[in-house]
Each structure stands twice: as structure tokens, then as C-alpha cells.
Amino acid sequence: MHQLNRIETGVPQTGADDGQVFYRVFHSVASRPYNVANIELFLAISVLISNRPVRANLYLIKTQPGVLFFMTVTYSSYLKVDELLKCQHPLSEGPEHDELLFITIHQSYELWFKQLLHELDFLIRLFNQGEQNRALHTLKRVDSIYRTLIQQVDILETLTPLEFMSFRDRLSTASGFQSYQFRELEFLYGAKDAKKLENYPEGSEHHQRLQKRLESPTLWDAFLGFLAGQGHDIPDSVLNRDYSKVADPSKAVQRVLIDIYRNDPLVSEICEALVDIDTSLQQWRYRHVKMVERTIGSKMGTGGSSGVGYLQSTLFRPVFPDLWAIRSEF
Template sequence: MSSLSKSDEGRPDADAVSGRWDGVDVNFGEEGGRLTYGSYLRLPQLLDQQRLESDPPAHDELLFITIHQVYELWFKQVLHEMTASRDAMLSGELWLAQHLLRRVHTIERTLTQQIDVLETMTPQDFGQFRHRLSPASGFQSVQFREIEFLSAAKDPAFVKRFRGLTDDERVRLEQRLAEPTLWDAFLVVLRTAGFGTDTDDDLREALQTVAADRGQYGAIWELAEALLQHDELAAAWRARHVVMVERMIGTKPGTGGSSGAGYLRSRLDLRYYPQLWELRTSL
């Protein structure tokens, strides 16, 4: 018998004999028996990854691990969207590139908001297990460095300074260093539109022309704004993060050996697209 309801009868794309829809096997409901919510999301494996190092177990260590694992999942999604946005720019699909960057913006706001959850942990509670983290450090987040490299802040020195990189992680970082960035793709967009980008003056003139004629260059302008928004939200996350670290550990050194909040403050002036910020002065 068909698993389709009577309301589906007579529709040209419903195959009442095989239970297929548009040529694809359809098995909604318990009779499908192929996947469950838990098996699709691999929940047994996922929920088994929060392994506490403290002994006796510190209550807030679960929160600390969960927050950072969630960060890494969002980083994975951000890289997925940014890579696709770059490729869309390179293929001339400006609407798609902008759409994917807007999704990145929403995720970046979520990343900043997650700090509120982490700050429900007091310095005393963090102190119960922080000593067990050394020499692990957020500095060692490979995906975060991939995001920076792909955005345009490439720095080969980071690869040399990483501790405990696996062969696969080193390959990923070296690939990000070698491949085009979002900014490289945007320059291709400008050149495709007939602008020069070889010199700083060429690029400045191109951006000013785009900004002055949004009727003709609206898609390029909106894409530039989407890149600037990404830059701004990344800067907002860095600023929020350093204040959180100061609230938690003051001026103590980081568990990975860095200067802690001091190092993070040294990164606050980082801008992925300084040319887009400088453009504001001439508008």
C-alpha cells in the first residue's frame, strides 16, 4: 500500500505504488525505519564528548566544555558559508555571496551572545578546574585561524607557533594560506566590473566610484557592506572576548603560555578590510 495520504492522490509527482516522490524514495513516519532523530544527529556520540578533566568533578567544567564545543561547531559552519561565499564571488554570483555572508553575520552575533552564558561562571568556579587545562588554549583553535586566514588575515607565523598540530590540521592551515581569501574574490568582482585593482590608488578610485553610483554598482556595494559587516562583527567578538577573559582571570597568563588578556588586547585593532574602513573618510 502507498504511504501517501488521500490528499496526495492524483498528483502527477506521486507514485502510489512505489512510495516515491519526484523519483526519490519517501518513507516518512515510523514505517520508514531508516533514521531516528538521535541516529541522524549521532547524539550518542555527540553527547559522549563532554569529558571532564577535574577530579573531583567541578560543576562548571561541563559548561566550559559545552560552550567551546558549540563554538567549534559554529566555526565549522562559518567556514562552510565563507568558502561558498568566496566561490560565489569568483563565479560572479554576487547575490549568493551576499546571502551567505548575511548568514555568517547572524552566526557571529550568536557567537558573541554565547559569552553571556559563559559569564554565568564565576572566577572562583573557573579556578576549580582551570589548572587542569594547561597547556591547552583557545589560541590552538585551528578552525578559528582558518576563519582569519580565509577572511584575509593570513599569518604563516601562527602555523609555526601552534602546539600539537596533527598532520591533517597543518595541511588545512597551509591550504588556507595558499587559497584565495574573501578579499581576493572581491577584487576579482571589481576587475570583472572593469575596475583596476593593481595599485592602492586604483583600488581607492574603484571603491569611491562604486560608492558614488549605487544605481549602477548596487550589487558590488552591498557585497562590500557585507564584508565590512563581517569585519565589524569579528572585531566586536574579539572586544567582548577580552573583557570576559579579564573578568575571569584578570592579568594572569593564558593556559597556553600567552600573556592572556594582554595578547588578546593586542589583536583588537585587527581589521580584515582596512580599505573599506578608509573609504568612509572620503564619503
Template sequence: MALTYGDYLKVNELISLQEPKSTGPEHDELLFITIHQAYELWFKQLLHELDHLVVLFAEDERYRCLHTLKRVRTIFKTLVQQVDILETLSPLEFSSFREFLDTASGFQSFQFRELEFLLGMKNPAKLSPYPQGSKERERLLARLAAPTLWDAFLAFLSRRGFAVPMDVMQRDVTESVRPDSDLQELLIQIYRNEPLLSEIMEALVDIDEGLQEWRYRHVKMVERTIGMKPGTGGSSGAEYLRSTLFAPLYPDLWNIRYRL
């Protein structure tokens, strides 16, 4: 039997995965589920692309690195655009099914935590929602212990003969990326003398900005929908989300702006 579109994409299985919990169910709960499931699929794709990007840096595939970085940035733009759809939910529409979410919260998205860790924002405290021995916790522990995308980029520079500071190369990869003045001097020289590498660094800034943009839109969407109410799952809602704003992934690339 020939392979069909539905078989290839497992459409019947896919459209059976949206299971509203509200009585009725409430009309708007399907939209809420669909958007968040779509987010999780995009998170999976982002992890797939970024893991590939780490390999491309290791293989010195400069042009393919740039291509993949641009794809990642475009996916982040799509994540931001999906907030527009979520914002069509009025506070009354969301409250009509919110109680049925019980303790479920986006705060518990382990794939998003994996993305943060891989991109360079490490925080062991974010393991706490995941039980010891769970698949989610094991995945996050592996990401916590692994080098970040920034580490892969710096190793790429080092292999190309650039004098990346040794203390940066040997940093504790379980911690978030921190700025380094000596590294910034090197990055300035690369910007001035290496057009392709400077374009790759700008693409890294694009990703950094894309994540910050998505966080901002997410915060405003939550404030618009539930105001200052606590979030589901025990989070502090918009208050917690605001605390994550404007923290760059790659501070060195931002700190040199005024000197270029």
C-alpha cells in the same frame, strides 16, 4: 527502520563528547566544554559558508553572495552572544577546574586560524603550535597558500570590468591584506554608482566588524575571569588578546569612509 531525529543528528554520540577532566567533576566545567565545542561547530559552519562564498563570487552570483554574507554576519552575532554565557563563570568557578586544562588553550584552535587566513589575516607564525605533518598544520598551510575572501571579491570585480589595480590582483596571498590608495579610488566610484555592489561591500564591513566585536568581547571575558594571569597553553592571556584588537580585515573599506 525509519530514520529518527537522534540517528540523523547522532545525538547519543554528540552528548557523549563532553568529558570533564576535573575531580568530581566540578559543576561548571561542563558549561566551559559545551560553549567551546559549540564555538568549534560554528567555526566549521563559517568555513563552510565562506568557502561557498568564494565559489559564488567566482560564479558571479551577486544576490546569493549578499545572502551568504548576511548569514555569516548573523553567525558572528551568535558567537558574540555566547560570550554572555561564558561570563556567567565567576573567577572562582573557573579556577575550580582551570588547572585540569593543563596546556589546552583556545589559542590552539586551528579552525579559528583557518578563519583568520581565509578572511585575509595571514601570519605564518601562527602555524607554530601545530607539529610538522599534522592534519591541522596541513590544513593551515593550504589556507595560507590560497587566495583570501578579499582576493575572491576583487577577482569578481575585475571580471565585471572594473579596473582593479594589477599590483593588488597579483599580490602575495600568503600575506595579510594591505591598503591600496588606487584601489580605494575604485571602491569609492563603485559605492557611488553600483548600489548592489556597495551593499556587498557593506556586508564585508559587517563581517570585519563582527570579528572585531567578537575579539573585544573575548578579551573582556578573559580579563574578567582571570585578570592578567597568563593563559593556558603558554599564551600571555588577555595581553595577547588585546594585541589583536581593532586590526581590520579590509582596511580599504574602512579608509574610504570619510570620503563617501
């Protein structure tokens, strides 16, 4: 939220020698108050500018008797660039040249994970409201983000084993395994696993976020609810399942999907967009495991797993298995 700037128009702050009245204008971006001699002119200009917000960075947002509030928006204040650029703290001595890349890549992943959760929560609402076209649009955006995330692996692949070893010991037991947003995304897609909550202290914000995701309907649940709303015959036992568990594959659902692919081109496009996302998720895992293999070989992971062996066991596991099961039926 932008800081509110307050102009005191009621009480003149400074009297000048020639009798001119000055008003103190508090301007948070300038970070110091400064004096304005002609408050009426200043206000008039502010109001004028506020009517053309595109051409100015001063927005009049509220007036009270004697008081004017306005916001000043700049590139840096809007995007919090100063705050953002203060968030990279290498731990190695020196610091080692390559540690900044490692931090930058992970932070950008986390930002995109945030965006993905934002889009997917919206998508679930669109399915609940039967908004087919906007749902398809959002699915395409989600997949486009994943394609970017997969490509980002290229950058980290330029990190040689020696370069990574120059700071790896500083990472201690930290690992991508602990990314709570990654786990939230997994839960949202349907890979529910209550055991994953054990990595976060009970009562902590991260634990609470995951607990909520664990108990909530998944993207697939929302999609099936949407199909039921369109008149498709989705069994009640499928719709009213225990959301905290992985959904069982369903022959009844698969029959509905086959019918959709044959008779409903618009909804089958949504199915294909879901398959795109499923493919992208699996591609990211594949690219990650190959990157890990070339960087640390058969070493154990900092998160305590066997490393590459563990990551290989997570490959080729679709999040929407019913959409894969039907593909040999045509």
C-alpha cells in the same frame, strides 16, 4: 553517511513449521536482525513508503536482483545525537559543576566555526562565478552566525573567577590559541601568518589544513576578482599577489570602492555586508578579552601568552582595511 540495511530476498533464512517462509531483515537502527514472513508485502510497503519519504522514515534507495537496500532515518540517527552527547569529558574531580558549561560552549563554537568555513568557501566560489545576489545572501548569513557567537559570550560571563579556578589547572597548556579552525578563519579573512603553523606538528592534518589556507586566495582576493570581472579597474599586481602574505592596503582599490559606493548600490551593499562581518569579528574579540579580564584578571594565559595584554593587542585590527580607509572620503 547512513548505514545501508540489506534485506536478503534471494535466500529464505528460516523455515517455519507451517511451511511459511521467513526472510532475515537486517536493520541497523534496531541493531538486531528480525524476521519478516511476507517479504513481497514488506517490499511492496517499502516501495510505497519510499514514494512518500516525508511521511515515513524508510527510504528505498537501491535494488539488485534478490536484494533490497534501504535506509532508516530517525532524529537521533540523522543527527548522531548519541555520538554527540558522548563527546563531553570533564577532567576535574567530581567533576566540578561548571566544567561542563566550559566544554559545551567551546564545542558549540567549534561547530559554528565549521559552518562558517563551509559558508565562506561557498562564498568564495560565488564571487568567482560572479553570483552577486547569492553572495550577499551568504554574507548576511555569516554575519548572523557571528552575532550569535558574540551573544554566547554572555553565557560564559556567568562563570565567576572562583568557578573557573575550580578546574582551570586541569586545562594545562590547552588554550583557544590552538583552535585550528579559528586560525583557518583568520587566514580566510586575510590575516595570514606563517608562524601560526608552528603550533601544529608538521605533516599533521591540522598543519596541512592551515598550509592550504595560507596559500589560498582570501575572501578579499575573491571579492576583488569579482570586481575585476565586473569591469572595475583592479591592478594586476593586486589580483596576482602572493596569497601567503597579508595584502597591502591599495589606493587603486580604494578608488574603485569609492566609485562603487557612489554609483553601484547593489555592489555597495556587498561592501557594507563585509564591513558588518569585520565589525562582528572585532566585537567578538572585544567581548572575549573583557570576559577573560573578569575571569582571570592579569594572570598569564594557559597558552603561554601574557593573557589580557596579548588579547588587547589583537583588538581594532580590521580584516578589510580598504573598506575602512575610504569612509572619510565621502
